Amino acid sequence: MSTSIIELKNLWVSYPLGKKSRISDLFKKRKEKKEFWALKNLNFDVKKGEVLGVIGRNGSGKSTLLKILSGLILPDKGEYIVRGKRPVLLSLGAGFDGELSGIENIYLNSLLLGHKKEEVDAKLNDIIEFSELGDFVYEPVRTYSSGMRSRLAFSIAISLDPDILLIDEVLGVGDQAFREKSEKAILEKIKQDKTVIIVTHSASLVNKICDRVVWIHLGEQKAVGLTAEVVPKYNAFMNGRAKK
Numbered sequence: 700m701s702t703s704i705i706e707l708k709n710l711w712v713s714y715p716l717g718k719k720s721r722i723s724d725l726f727k728k729r730k731e732k733k734e735f736w737a738l739k740n741l742n743f744d745v746k747k748g749e750v751l752g753v754i755g756r757n758g759s760g761k762s763t764l765l766k767i768l769s770g771l772i773l774p775d776k777g778e779y780i781v782r783g784k785r786p787v788l789l790s791l792g793a794g795f796d797g798e799l800s801g802i803e804n805i806y807l808n809s810l811l812l813g814h815k816k817e818e819v820d821a822k823l824n825d826i827i828e829f830s831e832l833g834d835f836v837y838e839p840v841r842t843y844s845s846g847m848r849s850r851l852a853f854s855i856a857i858s859l860d861p862d863i864l865l866i867d868e869v870l871g872v873g874d875q876a877f878r879e880k881s882e883k884a885i886l887e888k889i890k891q892d893k894t895v896i897i898v899t900h901s902a903s904l905v906n907k908i909c910d911r912v913v914w915i916h917l918g919e920q921k922a923v924g925l926t927a928e929v930v931p932k933y934n935a936f937m938n939g940r941a942k943k
């Protein structure tokens with residue numbers, strides 16, 4: 700577990716702000732800013748076979764970090780190095796087309812992730828079975844509940860078997876049985892020496908599966924290190940805030 704498979708060096712990410720709209724015209728006094736820095740100067744690496752947890756309050760930049768790692772967005776400054784295949788982002792079906800059926804979205808997402816049609820043909824039954832969607836796979840995804848969408852997204856990503864799996868809170872949704880099954884599937888990947896980067900608000904999950912943790916606060920890297928070192932600091936910080 701010593702080779703760095705991912706490296707972030709002085710990485711900064713911004714979103715454009717201040718888009719004009721009729722509503723914003725009503726609030727002209729609002730100070731206009733050009734950009735918002737969602738991630739500021741991140742520096743850490745991820746080793747092959749490691750499970751890295753990403754923690755932080757709402758809006759701290761965790762999902763933005765996963766978008767960078769998956770190549771969905773590019774950094775404004777700094778470097779992001781991946782050694783090997785690009786990581787696959789397992790988000791809540793953000794890439795789904797609501798008008799297409801579950802099956803069509805399986806193909807769409809898999810092909811977008813760089814997999815060949817024959818590969819998807821071979822995995823199709825596994826994906827459908829894991830998702831437990833039954834005949835709903837023939838229905839348009841816009842008719843799915845958020846839990847059903849996330850089950851489909853999880854099933855696609857886990858079945859395509861990427862070297863680096865990026866997981867965004869997917870275990871926080873879905874019912875208890877599906878959560879347990881997903882957790883088991885992730886543990887299985889971990890056993891196979893896959894690299895996993897997981898964003899979660901669940902301290903128990905972090906303690907259970909993560910080797911190391913990066914704590915992001917207001918876009919900055921507040922701490923990175925062993926789970927046993929970072930999680931208590933984060934908990935103390937959060938408890939301190941709750942008492943204020």
Ligand SMILES: Nc1ncnc2c1ncn2[C@@H]1O[C@H](COP(=O)(O)OP(=O)(O)OP(=O)(O)O)[C@@H](O)[C@H]1O
Nearest residue numbers: 714715735737755756757758759760761762763764
């Ligand atoms: N497309 C966007 N345009 C402008 N600002 C954005 C955009 N996406 C995210 N942000 C802002 O960037 C910051 C970080 O958002 P991000 O979704 O990465 O946080 P997060 O830590 O994943 O939050 P949560 O725990 O609530 O999911 C937030 O302040 C958010 O408002």
